[in-house]
Amino acid sequence: MGTSPPVWASESFWKKVAIWVTAGSFVILVILTFDTLSKTAVGGSRVQSYSVINRSIDYRFDYILNRYRPVFGGDEPLFGRSLSEDEAAALVTQGKKTVQAKNCMNCHTLLGNGAYYAPDLTKAWLDPDWGSVEEREARMLAFLLDPEKNAVTFSSGRKMPRLGITDAEAHAIVAFLKWMSAIDTNGFPTNFKTIGHQED
Amino acid sequence: MRTGIIDGANLNGGQQLAVKYFSVALVLFLVQMLFGLLAAIQFVRPDFLYNVLDFNVNRMVHIDAMVVWMLYGFVGAVYWLLEEESGTRVVGLAVGNLAFWVLTVAVAIVVVVYLWVQTGPGNDLTRWFVNEGREYLEAPRWADFGIVAVLGVFFYNVAATFSRGRWSGIAGVLTLDLVALAGLYCAGMFYLTNITADQYWWWWVIHLWVEATWEVLVGCIMAWGLMHVLGVRRRIVETWLYIEVALMFGSGILGLGHHYFWIGTPDYWFSIGGFFSALEPIPLVAMVVHSVYDAGVRKLRNGNHPALAWIIAHTFGNFLGAGVWGFMHTLPQINLYTHGTQWTASHGHLAFFGAYATINIAFFYIAMQTWRGNIWLGSGLAGEGWKWKGALALINLGVIGMTVALLIAGYEQSFIERAMEGSTWRGYFAGQMHPWFQQAMAWRLVFGVVTLAGALLLVWDLLTIGVGETRRAPQFAAEAG
Numbered sequence: 001m002g003t004s005p006p007v008w009a010s011e012s013f014w015k016k017v018a019i020w021v022t023a024g025s026f027v028i029l030v031i032l033t034f035d036t037l038s039k040t041a042v043g044g045s046r047v048q049s050y051s052v053i054n055r056s057i058d059y060r061f062d063y064i065l066n067r068y069r070p071v072f073g074g075d076e077p078l079f080g081r082s083l084s085e086d087e088a089a090a091l092v093t094q095g096k097k098t099v100q101a102k103n104c105m106n107c108h109t110l111l112g113n114g115a116y117y118a119p120d121l122t123k124a125w126l127d128p129d130w131g132s133v134e135e136r137e138a139r140m141l142a143f144l145l146d147p148e149k150n151a152v153t154f155s156s157g158r159k160m161p162r163l164g165i166t167d168a169e170a171h172a173i174v175a176f177l178k179w180m181s182a183i184d185t186n187g188f189p190t191n192f193k194t195i196g197h198q199e200d
Numbered sequence: 201m202r203t204g205i206i207d208g209a210n211l212n213g214g215q216q217l218a219v220k221y222f223s224v225a226l227v228l229f230l231v232q233m234l235f236g237l238l239a240a241i242q243f244v245r246p247d248f249l250y251n252v253l254d255f256n257v258n259r260m261v262h263i264d265a266m267v268v269w270m271l272y273g274f275v276g277a278v279y280w281l282l283e284e285e286s287g288t289r290v291v292g293l294a295v296g297n298l299a300f301w302v303l304t305v306a307v308a309i310v311v312v313v314y315l316w317v318q319t320g321p322g323n324d325l326t327r328w329f330v331n332e333g334r335e336y337l338e339a340p341r342w343a344d345f346g347i348v349a350v351l352g353v354f355f356y357n358v359a360a361t362f363s364r365g366r367w368s369g370i371a372g373v374l375t376l377d378l379v380a381l382a383g384l385y386c387a388g389m390f391y392l393t394n395i396t397a398d399q400y401w402w403w404w405v406i407h408l409w410v411e412a413t414w415e416v417l418v419g420c421i422m423a424w425g426l427m428h429v430l431g432v433r434r435r436i437v438e439t440w441l442y443i444e445v446a447l448m449f450g451s452g453i454l455g456l457g458h459h460y461f462w463i464g465t466p467d468y469w470f471s472i473g474g475f476f477s478a479l480e481p482i483p484l485v486a487m488v489v490h491s492v493y494d495a496g497v498r499k500l501r502n503g504n505h506p507a508l509a510w511i512i513a514h515t516f517g518n519f520l521g522a523g524v525w526g527f528m529h530t531l532p533q534i535n536l537y538t539h540g541t542q543w544t545a546s547h548g549h550l551a552f553f554g555a556y557a558t559i560n561i562a563f564f565y566i567a568m569q570t571w572r573g574n575i576w577l578g579s580g581l582a583g584e585g586w587k588w589k590g591a592l593a594l595i596n597l598g599v600i601g602m603t604v605a606l607l608i609a610g611y612e613q614s615f616i617e618r619a620m621e622g623s624t625w626r627g628y629f630a631g632q633m634h635p636w637f638q639q640a641m642a643w644r645l646v647f648g649v650v651t652l653a654g655a656l657l658l659v660w661d662l663l664t665i666g667v668g669e670t671r672r673a674p675q676f677a678a679e680a681g
């Protein structure tokens with residue numbers, strides 16, 4: 001064993017490779033992070049401004065991109081009241097904080113991440129089982145306030161628990177869900193037929 | 201020095217601290233299983249503990265107990281090898297002990313609050329004092345600061361002890377890796393309303409922990425373990441360690457992109473995430489080759505059979521759970537349908553178990569051996585070692601059984617809920633109500649019970665293995681670095 005190994009099998013060679021590869025990958029990640037964060041800032045084309053909750057939102061197949069994409073229509077103020085950008089931001093923020101405080105993510109997925117005990121919430125605002133566009137807001141509020149009584153379990157028996165959500169929090173959650181449904185998620189989920197689609 | 205009975209005099213200072221970490225880790229491992237079972241029962245009987253201990257609470261305790269026990273195990277393993285590897289005493293043992301107790305009390309408080317308070321109003325106080333509501337990072341903010349402080353003490357001890365003693369290759373990689381590990385945790389410590397940016401940083405912690413820094417940490421621990429258990433030469437393990445670091449970080453850092461397909465981030469992540477994450481299995485193959493070769497060359501002769509068996513379980517488990525199961529759904533063309541289904545859960549179970557539970561259990565056996573006076577734990581154990589063999593068999597059978605059941609459920613869910621039904625509320629339940637899905641959930645519960653039975657046997661074995669044994673194991677004195 002007296003002879004020293006060839007360069008490609010030597011410790012010092014691999015040590016240098018490890019350092020350069022790690023540093024290089026990290027630098028690329030940092031550059032991409034700056035780019036991604038600027039492209040996903042609120043108010044851009046991928047993540048809409050909070051006041052998008054004043055508009056009608058749908059999710060349709062785009063034949064040019066070959067994937068589903070959010071589309072925006074005319075005015076459709078949430079709970080019948082058009083909000084300023086600041087008011088909308090405050091409402092969506094309260095909704096997001098409530099979603100965290102109630103630990104929704106340990107039953108549901110949001111943008112596909114979380115737990116698998118309950119349906120994905122990414123496009124929950126657009127779900128056809130809220131009945132119709134007219135009934136939707138009231139049905140969502142009623143559900144959040146008393147999920148046990150208003151359960152929609154398709155005979156699975158899997159009901160959402162009582163989470164002590166207040167009336168104000170329920171409004172905020174609906175605002176958050178509406179805003180989230182406007183995010184361009186590169187076509188996930190695919191093949192989702194929205195509440196608006198059903199009425200066509 | 202006495203043999204055959206547990207005696208702290210058989211341990212050096214770092215090792216005395218390590219066994220405290222290992223003890224808590226083992227308790228939390230049982231807690232993890234218990235709450236996993238409660239959650240699994242709820243899949244089969246949704247009324248079970250409804251409005252009392254709901255699924256989200258049980259699942260949160262399940263996964264947080266897992267992360268915490270594994271971190272306890274890693275910290276313990278590093279304290280275990282620190283004095284031997286550095287050739288000197290741990291510099292700040294007293295403060296290390298204090299940090300251990302602070303962390304343990306904090307963990308206990310967090311768990312009690314999770315179970316009794318569970319959730320809170322939608323304001324900042326809830327995030328600070330009850331629960332942050334972000335999967336894996338649920339620990340309230342006050343606890344985050346505690347965790348960072350304790351990791352700081354740990355890091356100080358590692359870096360200062362190596363500085364006073366000697367710096368080996370393992371020491372260098374380990375120290376830099378710990379800086380990255382602690383630094384990454386901070387990426388998960390702030391609130392954002394923009395859920396796309398929120399999940400962007402959330403994955404920095406989750407992915408860059410388990411697919412980069414944790415993987416390298418176990419690489420260091422394994423390198424030392426192979427020298428210790430099998431007497432492999434230092435130059436060989438350290439060269440391998442650098443190769444593994446290069447391959448793991450080279451694929452894993454940009455492989456992060458496989459979580460940026462669908463959260464609102466730009467579509468260049470399809471190619472970057474798909475390509476680099478597809479390379480991630482390569483270092484895991486390298487690790488299998490390396491350790492199986494080393495074990496084979498020595499004809500598996502060694503004085504700690506349970507530890508060696510769990511080390512081998514680790515290399516294969518890491519390769520299968522992370523490498524194969526991860527690769528199966530890492531390309532965006534597949535992930536569009538499998539993202540956030542039981543398919544993910546299947547991979548999550550086999551990967552965390554195969555890569556990280558196994559190596560920790562190997563260290564529990566290494567610790568028991570030394571704690572009882574470096575006794576012989578090779579062939580010819582009392583009762584032919586039926587307890588450790590039984591525990592090994594039951595736990596691996598249980599986890600593989602759960603993994604396969606979840607994979608079947610995941611296939612079914614991807615086809616029915618995702619591809620056919622388009623992921624609506626109704627589509628979700630169409631998938632969940634299908635008999636194939638329901639059967640899979642029942643089998644997962646059965647294999648979960650098998651896993652827990654194996655874990656109880658493991659605890660019993662750890663408490664009794666080598667009682668009264670007087671034969672000594674051979675010592676592989678690690679060559680100086």
Ligand code: HEM
Nearest residue numbers: 410458477480522526527529530539540544548551552555
């Ligand atoms: C020991 C290493 C690994 C561990 C512990 C691990 C664990 C996990 C866990 C727990 C999740 C689910 C996260 C959640 O709850 O949302 C996950 C997701 C994922 N993992 Fe891994 N993983 C490892 C390695 C890998 C590797 C090497 C690959 C690829 C080759 C991979 C590919 C993926 C993918 C694509 C997802 C996303 C699944 C989805 O879209 O729902 N993982 N991993």
Ligand code: HEM
Nearest residue numbers: 115116117233236237239240544545548552553557648651
């Ligand atoms: C007694 C045995 C176990 C049972 C019954 C069990 C059950 C469960 C259940 C019901 C979930 C929730 C999945 C969902 O959201 O649908 C879960 C999640 C999880 N469990 Fe277990 N588990 C067990 C053991 C383990 C072990 C040994 C590990 C790893 C060492 C583990 C790691 C995980 C992880 C990482 C997740 C999150 C998966 C994801 O988000 O994709 N579990 N487990």
Ligand SMILES: [Fe+2]
Nearest residue numbers: 407411456458
């Ligand atoms: Fe990942």
